[in-house]
Amino acid sequence: MKKTKRLVLLAMLTAVAMILSYVESLLPSVAIPGVKMGLANIAVIFALFRFGWKEAAALSLVRVVLVSLLFGSVGAMLYSLAGAVLSLAVMALLRRIDRFSTVGISVTGGVAHNAGQILMAMLILQTKQLLGYLPVLAVSGIAGGVLTGACCGAAHPPHSGILISIR
Amino acid sequence: MKRVYPMKPERTKKDRLRADILLIAALLALALGFFAVQRLSRKDGALAVVYVNGERTAEYPLAEDTTVTLHAPNGGYNILVISGGTADVTEASCPGRGSASGESRAVRGRYDRVSPEQNGDPHRGCGFSRYRSGELI
Numbered sequence: 001m002k003k004t005k006r007l008v009l010l011a012m013l014t015a016v017a018m019i020l021s022y023v024e025s026l027l028p029s030v031a032i033p034g035v036k037m038g039l040a041n042i043a044v045i046f047a048l049f050r051f052g053w054k055e056a057a058a059l060s061l062v063r064v065v066l067v068s069l070l071f072g073s074v075g076a077m078l079y080s081l082a083g084a085v086l087s088l089a090v091m092a093l094l095r096r097i098d099r100f101s102t103v104g105i106s107v108t109g110g111v112a113h114n115a116g117q118i119l120m121a122m123l124i125l126q127t128k129q130l131l132g133y134l135p136v137l138a139v140s141g142i143a144g145g146v147l148t149g150a151c152c153g154a155a156h157p158p159h160s161g162i163l164i165s166i167r
Numbered sequence: 168m169k170r171v172y173p174m175k176p177e178r179t180k181k182d183r184l185r186a187d188i189l190l191i192a193a194l195l196a197l198a199l200g201f202f203a204v205q206r207l208s209r210k211d212g213a214l215a216v217v218y219v220n221g222e223r224t225a226e227y228p229l230a231e232d233t234t235v236t237l238h239a240p241n242g243g244y245n246i247l248v249i250s251g252g253t254a255d256v257t258e259a260s261c262p263g264r265g266s267a268s269g270e271s272r273a274v275r276g277r278y279d280r281v282s283p284e285q286n287g288d289p290h291r292g293c294g295f296s297r298y299r300s301g302e303l304i
Contacts, residue, residue, distance in 0.1 A: 099178065104187035111194055135202035142194055149187075 010047065010055055017043035017063040018070075025071050032136060037144040038110050040067075045091065045102055045109070045152045053092035060084045078124065079117045086116030106149030110141035215247065215254035229254060 020039040029035070040063055048056040064084045068077035090112040094105045114137035122130050217225040217237055227233060232250045246258040 099183070099186045100190060101180070101183040101187050104183070104190045107187070107191055107194065111198075132205055135198040135205070138194065138198035138201075142191060142198075146191070 006051070010051070010059060013043045013047050014059050014062050014066075017059060018067055021063065021067040022071055032133070032140070035137065035140040038106075038113060038141070038148055039151075041087070041106055041109055041113075041145075041148045042152045042155065044088070045106055045149070046155055048091060048095050048105070049102070049152075053088070053095065056092070057088050060088050079120050082120035083113035083116035086119075087113035101149070102152040103146055103149030106152060107142050107145030110145035110148070111138045112141075114138060114141045215249055217247070227254070 017040040020042060024037060024039045027037075043063075044056050044060045047059045061081075061084065064077065064080045068074060068080060072080075087109040091105050091109040094100055094108055100108075115134065118130050118134055118137065122128065214226045214228055217227075225235075225237070227235065227247070227249055229249055229252050233247075234249075235247045237245045237247055245256050248255045248257045
């Protein structure tokens with residue numbers, strides 16, 4: 001792929017990720033903080049399949065920083081960053097193993113994102129109490145992961161697992 | 168197009184779907200196991216513990232709203248009211264200062280912290296103190 005084309009595609013994917021984050025921030029939040037669909041992960045996983053983990057990492061970091069500055073707070077950036085880094089590491093690993101579809105990768109990424117956020121919160125607030133949140137957030141992460149993974153599979157058909165028939 | 172890690176063609180969609188389902192099941196099981204371990208290792212919420220003459224005679228979960236009259240061997244009584252997660256001794260028969268040692272005393276939370284009533288305070292059992300989770304409030 002030409003360098004320019006690559007650059008443009010990545011820039012567009014970043015824009016998509018940011019818009020998805022914005023859309024998600026408009027949705028009413030559920031009772032438990034941290035429960036999110038993780039729509040922006042669609043773009044990250046897409047980049048992970050289309051390009052590789054470096055590009056996906058760049059996209060993810062740029063998204064987190066920009067979205068935190070634009071729509072969120074700098075304080076929340078730390079949590080997002082921890083979640084994004086852990087999630088990306090796990091997803092890149094699973095992508096390399098190449099055994100799962102986008103759904104499997106997205107689900108694990110969602111759970112890892114929540115785990116990263118909780119770990120960061122535990123570090124900042126110096127409390128172990130938050131660990132109790134983990135199972136709840138893990139289940140929500142799985143649910144969100146199935147959704148985003150399926151979306152990504154639809155956007156990138158060769159890699160879809162669950163969405164075979166919809167293709 | 169350059170692919171960093173090409174998808175292995177020998178893995179069919181069916182394989183991937185099966186792997187996905189296994190992965191999700193494993194993650195769910197992990198979350199559930201974590202939850203179960205947490206539930207089991209945790210004591211079941213804060214308790215109001217009743218001691219009569221230093222003996223643990225009863226306990227009531229602070230999560231449930233109840234009113235109990237606690238009778239002491241010497242005929243004295245305390246009324247224990249649990250509501251909104253706190254325990255209150257709203258009424259007590261105090262036969263006079265220094266003579267309440269037979270009363271049911273010291274409504275305590277689960278952490279068994281020493282409150283003034285357990286240190287030989289003559290007013291024990293006559294207190295109208297409120298407790299929540301082991302703390303005197």
